[in-house]
Amino acid sequence: MAKCKKSFKRFDQINVIPFIDIMLVLLVMVLTTATFIKQGVIPVDLPEAKATQKEETKKEVTVYVNAKGEMFFEKEKVNLTQLEQKLSGVSKKQTVVLRSDKESKFQDFVSVMDILKRLGHEQLYIVTKE
Known part of the structure; x- marks a missing residue:
């Protein structure tokens, strides 16, 4: 009978690739959840007054x-x-929709965006065509 010699490979190092994969998945989950919380997409039951x-x-x-x-x-x-005065009277929670003609000057667009940023409006839509 022939003798079989078994060879064992010794593991001196830890394989970190699966650990990195898990950490990236967790990072994506945290960032996604943080985005939903900021936008108010997660439903909450508000108290009554x-x-x-x-x-x-x-x-x-x-x-x-x-x-x-x-x-x-x-x-x-x-x-x-006048635009700045009118926008200052608008609640920061309201959405501002900006419809700028494609032939308008870029400076006009930047001026409106500057006013919105200065007043702290973050709910902004810029309308475009497909």
């Missing part, structure tokens, strides 16, 4: 910039100063 007033506010306001560089706030023609 008896002394509340229901505010009738529009969900969004629209700012237009046409090809001539004219600005409109909700279909009312305004200049930059």
Whole structure:
């Protein structure tokens, strides 16, 4: 009979590749959850209060910039100063929709964005065509 010699391989190192894979999956899960919390997508059951007033506010306001560089706030023609005054009266929770003509100057777009940033508006949509 022939003798079989068994060879054993000694493991002196730890394989960290599966550990890195698990950590990347956990990182993606944490970042995804943090994004949902910031946007308010996760449903929560809010407490009730008896002394509340229901505010009738529009969900969004629209700012237009046409090809001539004219600005409109909700279909009312305004200049930059008037636009800033009107946007300062808008709640930070309301969405601002920016509709800028593709032929308008980039500076007009930047001016509107500067006003929105200065006033602290973070709920912003920029409308484009597909």
